[in-house]
Amino acid sequence: MSAPLKTILHINASARATGSVTRDLGQTFVTRLVAKSPDAEVIARDVSQGLPFLSEEWIxxxxxxxxxxxxxxxxxxxxxxxLVGELKAADTIVIGTPVYNFSVPAALKAWIDMIARARETFQYTENGAVGLLQGKKAYIIIASGGTKVGSEIDFAGTYLKHILGFIGISDVTIIAADQLMIDPDNRDAALAQTLELAA
Incomplete structure (x- = not known):
């Protein structure tokens, strides 16, 4: 039996406040996780309205x-x-994102730029960069209209998995509701996977 979760960071990136597949699936997933770990704290972070871009002062x-x-x-x-504090505090991260033009929304990229920080979430060593956030579990819930997640034209799911690994989060599961404009039934398949993983 797995240990109860302590803190869940739930990130939403879809520009759609209603009718969003990733918001619906993500909320279902987080609700099921909390049902199994009722004492878990949920940190909700909606980045869809945008975050500041990096500036010369920030750098x-x-x-x-x-x-x-x-x-x-x-x-x-x-x-x-x-944002870094939220990520460090969480033992489980749930990221809900659509694929916009083959990649992640600009708002989610801005979040990534804010949390990928040397000495905070990764460090440089003589053997290259090493992630500092080991021991966490991440779920990426991703929806697309036509892009096949995991394919050579998917620059969203593969990028998110890479950047999470870069900061030390190597245990990453992708739940894909992809090619919904081609096969709407993929939403049902993603929901089934969501419920199965939460169980």
Whole structure:
């Protein structure tokens, strides 16, 4: 029997507030996870309305030793620190995202840029970059109209799996409701997988 979950980070990236496959599947999945771990805290982070893009000030602040950062630099990193803190606190991450033009929504890419930080979520060593967030489990719930998830034109699911691995989260499961404009039944298949994994 698996240990109860403590903290679930649920990220939504779909621009659609209603009628979103990834929002519906993600909420179903998280609800089932909480039913099995009723004491788990859920951190809900909706990035769909956008996050700030990286700026020269932000980059300068990240390259400055934390002990030497000015008040302005600390302010520049405040949101990023919050997002990184949410990720560090979670033992389970659920990311719901559509495929927009073969890749992730710009808002989700902005989140990635905010949390992929040297000395925070990865570090450079003589053998290359090493992720610092080991021991976590991630689920990517992804929907597309025509792109086959995992195919050579999927730059969303493969990218998310890679970036999660880069920061140390190698245990990643993808739940795909893909090619819905071609085969609407794939939504039912994804729901079935969602319920099976949650069980």
């Amino acid at each position: 300068g602040a990240t390259f400055t030793d934390p002990a030497a950062r000015s008040a302005e630099q600390k302010e520049a990193l405040a949101l990023s620190d919050t």
